Amino acid sequence: MPKMKTHSGAAKRFSKTGTGKIKRGQTKKRHILTSKSTKTKRKLTRQAYVSDGDHAKVSRMIPYA
Structure with a gap:
């Protein structure tokens, strides 16, 4: 089977x-x-996580991450 592309x-x-x-x-x-x-901009610098509904779609796009 060929490699998957990222x-x-x-x-x-x-x-x-x-x-x-x-x-x-x-x-x-x-x-x-x-x-x-300023408070809003400071909160936007934090990292967030992909939701459960989008997790499968995103993980298919980055198979080797």
């Missing part, structure tokens, strides 16, 4: 943790930051 866009956005969860970045942190509070 989706290069997904590889830049997601990474697996040691326990098998998939980390992702937060959205809404690129522009129009003047209208957001």
